Amino acid sequence: MRLEGIHHVTCITGDAAGNVEFYTGVLGLRLVKKTVNQDDPTVYHLFYADEEGSPGADITFFEYPGARRGRAGAGMVHTVTFRVASEEALDFWESRLADAHIPTQREGGRLRFADPEGLGLELAVVESADAPLVARHPDIPAELALQGFDSVRAFSAAPDASRELLEGTLGFKPADAGTAAWEVRGAVRGGRYAFDPPPASGAGVPGAGTVHHVAWASNMDEQAAWLDAVRAAGAHASGIIDRFWFRSIYFREPSGVLFEIATLGPGFSIDEDSEHLGESLILPPAFEHLRDRIEPVLTPLPDPRAAWARS
Numbered sequence: 268m269r270l271e272g273i274h275h276v277t278c279i280t281g282d283a284a285g286n287v288e289f290y291t292g293v294l295g296l297r298l299v300k301k302t303v304n305q306d307d308p309t310v311y312h313l314f315y316a317d318e319e320g321s322p323g324a325d326i327t328f329f330e331y332p333g334a335r336r337g338r339a340g341a342g343m344v345h346t347v348t349f350r351v352a353s354e355e356a357l358d359f360w361e362s363r364l365a366d367a368h369i370p371t372q373r374e375g376g377r378l379r380f381a382d383p384e385g386l387g388l389e390l391a392v393v394e395s396a397d398a399p400l401v402a403r404h405p406d407i408p409a410e411l412a413l414q415g416f417d418s419v420r421a422f423s424a425a426p427d428a429s430r431e432l433l434e435g436t437l438g439f440k441p442a443d444a445g446t447a448a449w450e451v452r453g454a455v456r457g458g459r460y461a462f463d464p465p466p467a468s469g470a471g472v473p474g475a476g477t478v479h480h481v482a483w484a485s486n487m488d489e490q491a492a493w494l495d496a497v498r499a500a501g502a503h504a505s506g507i508i509d510r511f512w513f514r515s516i517y518f519r520e521p522s523g524v525l526f527e528i529a530t531l532g533p534g535f536s537i538d539e540d541s542e543h544l545g546e547s548l549i550l551p552p553a554f555e556h557l558r559d560r561i562e563p564v565l566t567p568l569p570d571p572r573a574a575w576a577r578s
């Protein structure tokens with residue numbers, strides 16, 4: 268039983284329209300599902316990914332309109348890293364982000380920046396045999412596009428406290444002796460997780476521009492066994508929750524970071540034609556009866572690809 272790397276990373280935005288513009292218009296990801304937070308259906312849950320909406324490329328946002336900006340601290344993920352193929356890709360992104368007035372820092376095969384609400388992002392040239400997970404965009408050549416997640420980095424003052432759960436239960440492998448960095452790799456994909464010492468600026472503050480949780484990918488038939496394993500390790504885990512496009516369990520790893528284990532399927536095309544993912548508001552069947560109340564309170568959002576045919 269092995270986890271197939273990162274499934275998705277869920278973050279918070281206070282500005283859904285600006286969020287769609289940045290993640291689709293600038294970063295070139297595809298909006299693959301426009302739905303609501305199943306724990307609070309008055310707010311959006313927006314999913315961006317590659318063309319197919321694959322686990323491994325899926326960054327998602329809960330929208331809390333006007334939410335104040337947060338700040339990552341101990342027990343929170345502070346940086347989400349996407350793979351790119353080459354230094355030429357970093358050249359391209361350095362220039363494209365500058366055109367979008369996003370400051371960047373380039374160092375050793377990495378390009379660091381923040382989204383418009385301060386979420387830490389990074390592009391890294393990573394040698395990997397994992398299939399690239401790429402979205403189409405008219406201004407971004409496919410060979411330069413984002414290829415899915417490489418890793419997430421979190422803050423922890425006591426990374427060794429997490430070692431037993433990560434290595435003993437979840438099958439994370441230490442990247443190098445003496446470092447607080449791990450790889451978790453299944454039959455198809457891998458992903459990485461690392462800790463950095465927390466900033467001196469104090470405790471984290473959840474809010475816009477922060478990561479809510481990171482989900483690791485489980486094979487469909489192993490979810491129940493993961494729940495048993497996590498509980499046996501002493502973590503307080505939710506039960507298995509049916510999120511319609513996947514099934515989820517949630518628990519905090521010892522540093523405080525909220526983990527999810529999400530199944531690889533059934534996936535986003537279960538209720539939408541894959542040609543039209545993300546174009547309209549989709550509610551899971553259990554929420555469809557709320558549509559008349561939900562739609563009027565959500566911020567109207569454009570279909571990011573509507574202009575493509577005209578341009």
Ligand code: ZN
Nearest residue numbers: 277480482527
């Ligand atoms: Zn999630």
